[in-house]
Amino acid sequence: MTSYLxxxxxxxxxxxxxxxxxxxxxxxxxxxxxxxxxxxxxxxxERLQVIQSFGxxxxxxxxxxxxxxxxxxxxxxxxxxxxxPALTLILQRMPATLELAFVALLMALVIxxxxxxxxxxxxxxxVSKSIMTFSILGFSLPTFWIGLVMxxxxxxxLGWLPASGRGxxxxxxxxxxxxxxxxxxxxxxxxxxxxALFKISLIIRLTRAGVMECLQxxxxxxxxxxxxxxxxxxxxxxLKNTLIPLITVIGLELGSLIAFAVVTETIFxxxxxxxxxxxxxxxxxxxxxxxxxxxxxxMFSIINLAVDILYSIVDPRVRLEGDS
Amino acid sequence: xxxxxxxVSNLNTSFLVDGKWMDVVRDVSFDIGAKETVAVVGExxxxxxxxxLSIMRLLSENNARxxxxxxxxxxxxxxxxxxxxxxxRGNRIGMIFQEPxxxxxxxxxxGKQITEVLVRHRGMTQATARAEAxxxxxxxxxxxxxSRLDEYPLSFSGGMRQRVxxxxxxxxxxxxxxxxxxxTALDVTIQAQILELIKVLQxxxxxxxxxxxxxxxxxxxxxxxxxVMYRGxxxxxxxxxxxxxxxxxxxxxxxxxxxxxxxxxxxxxxPKRFPIVDMKTGEAASVADTADTVEHxxxxxxxxxxxxxRFDIKSGFFGRVSGRVHAVENVSFDLREGETLxxxxxxxxxxxxxxRSIMRLTEAKSGSITVGGKDVRHAGKSSLLDIRKHMQxxxxxxxxxxxxxxxxxxxxxxxIVTHGLAARGxxxxxxxxxxxxxxxxxxMADRFPHEFSGGQRQRVCIAxxxxxxxxxxxxxxxxxxxxxxxxxxxxxxxxxxxxxxKLAYLFISHDMAVVERISHRVAxxxxxxxxxxxxxxxxxxxxxxxxxxKLMEAVPVPDPARRQIRRISNDEIRxxxxxxxxxxxxxxxxxxSAGHFVQVQ
Numbered sequence: 001m002t003s004y005l006x007x008x009x010x011x012x013x014x015x016x017x018x019x020x021x022x023x024x025x026x027x028x029x030x031x032x033x034x035x036x037x038x039x040x041x042x043x044x045x046e047r048l049q050v051i052q053s054f055g056x057x058x059x060x061x062x063x064x065x066x067x068x069x070x071x072x073x074x075x076x077x078x079x080x081x082x083x084x085p086a087l088t089l090i091l092q093r094m095p096a097t098l099e100l101a102f103v104a105l106l107m108a109l110v111i112x113x114x115x116x117x118x119x120x121x122x123x124x125x126x127v128s129k130s131i132m133t134f135s136i137l138g139f140s141l142p143t144f145w146i147g148l149v150m151x152x153x154x155x156x157x158l159g160w161l162p163a164s165g166r167g168x169x170x171x172x173x174x175x176x177x178x179x180x181x182x183x184x185x186x187x188x189x190x191x192x193x194x195x196a197l198f199k200i201s202l203i204i205r206l207t208r209a210g211v212m213e214c215l216q217x218x219x220x221x222x223x224x225x226x227x228x229x230x231x232x233x234x235x236x237x238x239l240k241n242t243l244i245p246l247i248t249v250i251g252l253e254l255g256s257l258i259a260f261a262v263v264t265e266t267i268f269x270x271x272x273x274x275x276x277x278x279x280x281x282x283x284x285x286x287x288x289x290x291x292x293x294x295x296x297x298x299m300f301s302i303i304n305l306a307v308d309i310l311y312s313i314v315d316p317r318v319r320l321e322g323d324s
Numbered sequence: 325x326x327x328x329x330x331x332v333s334n335l336n337t338s339f340l341v342d343g344k345w346m347d348v349v350r351d352v353s354f355d356i357g358a359k360e361t362v363a364v365v366g367e368x369x370x371x372x373x374x375x376x377l378s379i380m381r382l383l384s385e386n387n388a389r390x391x392x393x394x395x396x397x398x399x400x401x402x403x404x405x406x407x408x409x410x411x412x413r414g415n416r417i418g419m420i421f422q423e424p425x426x427x428x429x430x431x432x433x434x435g436k437q438i439t440e441v442l443v444r445h446r447g448m449t450q451a452t453a454r455a456e457a458x459x460x461x462x463x464x465x466x467x468x469x470x471s472r473l474d475e476y477p478l479s480f481s482g483g484m485r486q487r488v489x490x491x492x493x494x495x496x497x498x499x500x501x502x503x504x505x506x507x508t509a510l511d512v513t514i515q516a517q518i519l520e521l522i523k524v525l526q527x528x529x530x531x532x533x534x535x536x537x538x539x540x541x542x543x544x545x546x547x548x549x550x551x552v553m554y555r556g557x558x559x560x561x562x563x564x565x566x567x568x569x570x571x572x573x574x575x576x577x578x579x580x581x582x583x584x585x586x587x588x589x590x591x592x593x594x595p596k597r598f599p600i601v602d603m604k605t606g607e608a609a610s611v612a613d614t615a616d617t618v619e620h621x622x623x624x625x626x627x628x629x630x631x632x633x634r635f636d637i638k639s640g641f642f643g644r645v646s647g648r649v650h651a652v653e654n655v656s657f658d659l660r661e662g663e664t665l666x667x668x669x670x671x672x673x674x675x676x677x678x679x680r681s682i683m684r685l686t687e688a689k690s691g692s693i694t695v696g697g698k699d700v701r702h703a704g705k706s707s708l709l710d711i712r713k714h715m716q717x718x719x720x721x722x723x724x725x726x727x728x729x730x731x732x733x734x735x736x737x738x739x740i741v742t743h744g745l746a747a748r749g750x751x752x753x754x755x756x757x758x759x760x761x762x763x764x765x766x767x768m769a770d771r772f773p774h775e776f777s778g779g780q781r782q783r784v785c786i787a788x789x790x791x792x793x794x795x796x797x798x799x800x801x802x803x804x805x806x807x808x809x810x811x812x813x814x815x816x817x818x819x820x821x822x823x824x825x826k827l828a829y830l831f832i833s834h835d836m837a838v839v840e841r842i843s844h845r846v847a848x849x850x851x852x853x854x855x856x857x858x859x860x861x862x863x864x865x866x867x868x869x870x871x872x873x874k875l876m877e878a879v880p881v882p883d884p885a886r887r888q889i890r891r892i893s894n895d896e897i898r899x900x901x902x903x904x905x906x907x908x909x910x911x912x913x914x915x916x917s918a919g920h921f922v923q924v925q
């Protein structure tokens with residue numbers, strides 16, 4: 001296990017290095033942030049001063065070296081725009097995005113798995129066909145459009161739920177969260193469901209396929225021959241086997257939930273990091289872009305690690321490499 | 325006979341296929357008395373498994389319809405509700421299936437899979453169920469039962485899994501055990517263990533057994549009475565003794581004559597064709613004697629010397645070699661034109677890897693392989709292409725070795741085109757010719773593989789192998805998946821082709837009885853090594869190595885008068901995985917008689 005964790009950590013560090021080089025070179029080639037940040041009326045002296053303060057007068061490899069040495073001590077540089085540490089900027093906004101993503105994931109699981117199981121058990125029933133039609137809609141309708149329609153219906157027409165912001169938050173271990181207050185929850189409902197819709201459809205389809213495949217297998221027939229009730233066969237024998245492919249996909253999808261949150265956050269004015277990164281990219285605010293991507297890489301690595309470990313727990317046939 | 329435990333009368337089962345009801349089982353009736361074993365025997369599609377599933381009501385009610393009566397314990401099982409049926413299944417009737425590898429849920433611990441039955445039917449608490457589960461595993465003779473409860477199926481071998489399955493089926497002491505081909509997927513020595521175990525348990529528990537099988541040898545070994553099924557009908561029912569000695573129905577006679585019997589070749593030198601019996605009249609056509617096809621004077625077409633094939637098992641962060649599969653270890657033999665050399669052994673003995681190494685589908689580690697005087701192991705790409713014309717391979721599963729999206733004509737034409745053996749216009753004619761040669765009609769070239777039966781597909785595979793006019797064919801378990809009557813036909817075809825074209829076969833098989841029928845020479849493999857090699861007559865009539873003897877004793881004899889009494893051994897098929905620093909011992913061989921070598925222990 002130790003050697004496994006070690007190798008995974010090394011892989012993550014390597015990914016971070018490669019990614020930071022790519023971003024450095026990429027942003028360098030796209031353009032000069034100074035052109036975008038300064039007004040056209042700035043004097044050459046002011047210009048030079050800004051360039052020097054950002055360290056942009058150095059050759060690019062030297063800039064990278066400075067970044068790397070600072071990064072090792074936990075300093076990812078100051079934002080060109082806000083002149084605040086990039087890391088602080090992101091960490092301030094991250095909890096909101098993570099909260100949104102996790103609530104959406106939870107919705108996707110709680111709604112998607114039961115519907116998928118039902119559709120898999122009775123593929124010919126009318127209810128199953130409706131579920132599958134719903135999932136096609138969830139797949140094909142664009143997130144932003146559904147978001148707008150949801151605001152129109154639930155906020156404007158019916159006035160049931162608020163359309164923007166996080167609402168009232170309370171601190172949980174020093175991090176502000178919305179889901180513990182009623183007001184927060186009502187603010188969370190629409191954006192989270194909007195974000196979850198695509199995942200619900202995906203999980204329904206995967207679960208349905210998994211259940212249908214599993215029902216054909218010999219051990220299900222043997223479980224019937226043992227005289228077990230259908231409920232037990234489905235809940236114990238079928239579901240645990242169906243979870244195996246689901247876990248991999250859910251892990252990957254959690255990452256994309258965080259990434260896709262950008263659109264939902266914009267529509268519902270959710271104060272997450274999606275808005276921040278979009279702004280940072282448009283002005284080539286390199287420290288923020290880098291810090292955001294590095295955090296994302298670390299987060300993805302942790303999610304994948306969690307998926308692999310979970311996988312080996314659920315499926316005894318999978319052994320982590322280096323685990324004897 | 326006292327009143328029967330189970331009485332099936334006029335059972336009709338039909339399946340909904342494309343909106344039409346098709347009868348799969350027609351008017352089948354039989355009884356099973358107390359403590360009696362009844363075998364239902366038949367080939368694929370005979371409806372034997374469907375009969376078993378019908379009794380258990382395990383067929384989906386949406387597309388299967390049951391009629392007739394199944395009387396068990398005073399009630400008609402076809403009349404009761406699914407809820408009541410669940411109380412019968414696993415409780416009063418236990419059932420085991422063919423595939424031990426997939427019958428158990430891979431993600432649940434063994435213990436849990438046993439206890440859930442006890443909790444369900446006996447209302448036991450987890451603790452008492454666990455104690456009972458240990459007792460059950462002991463009962464099926466699984467060593468160290470207590471420590472194995474918390475293991476997953478993956479750490480059990482096929483034979484041990486089948487024992488666990490039996491333990492589950494017997495957990496509630498059922499009056500009847502239905503065993504649907506329980507030993508078909510197992511190696512022959514393991515099959516012997518399981519058959520013996522079922523017999524002993526039947527005695528201990530005083531239950532009745534319904535045994536579904538296609539194997540006449542197994543029938544003779546285990547059953548008191550036998551029902552022969554053919555195309556959904558029970559064509560003959562009687563005591564096993566009667567069936568084997570005075571079969572009345574022509575189909576039964578045909579089936580029995582197609583069964584290869586170990587030891588039936590005593591005194592003959594050449595391989596022998598199977599007599600093909602007419603299914604309607606029961607008359608056996610006379611069998612032409614097989615001519616001596618072996619070219620003793622020419623140099624062998626295939627020479628294998630000191631062949632070694634190993635696979636590294638890597639693990640850990642740096643991919644360190646933590647072990648090695650010694651799949652083939654120092655194997656040498658040669659094969660002459662017109663000769664059949666059989667490689668026999670159980671799973672993991674390296675017989676298939678030997679075949680694959682010769683074809684260079686797997687790279688050997690050392691040794692030499694010479695085909696027609698040319699070195700195979702060091703041949704470059706173009707010369708290998710050239711050599712491959714001389715050697716072809718037929719695989720076990722005719723369903724998987726043909727591309728389902730390719731017409732069989734194209735499949736057969738492909739090697740001809742690749743090697744440029746015929747002009748474009750002539751290819752079709754060649755394909756038609758090849759199809760005729762394997763007993764199919766040329767018009768079948770435009771069909772897809774799914775339109776053929778298993779036996780026909782294997783013929784297509786043979787035609788494809790013959791397309792290049794090879795000098796020898798590696799037949800890897802090529803008839804193992806076929807029904808006995810089809811198997812007999814395919815073997816006859818192979819012998820015909822051998823006579824006509826002086827083909828040589830490297831016949832890889834686990835089936836001793838078939839091997840005895842087809843071979844000129846036999847090599848017995850065990851853990852990657854040849855332990856005994858010699859002419860068919862000398863190896864079969866005078867086996868020397870203990871493993872050869874063990875293998876032959878384990879083969880069920882299709883003669884109920886010659887039942888053997890065996891003890892239940894717990895020998896497992898040993899694995900050829902060794903530590904990385906393992907050095908294969910140097911073996912010596914004794915020449916028992918001319919050309920008959922036995923490994924010295």
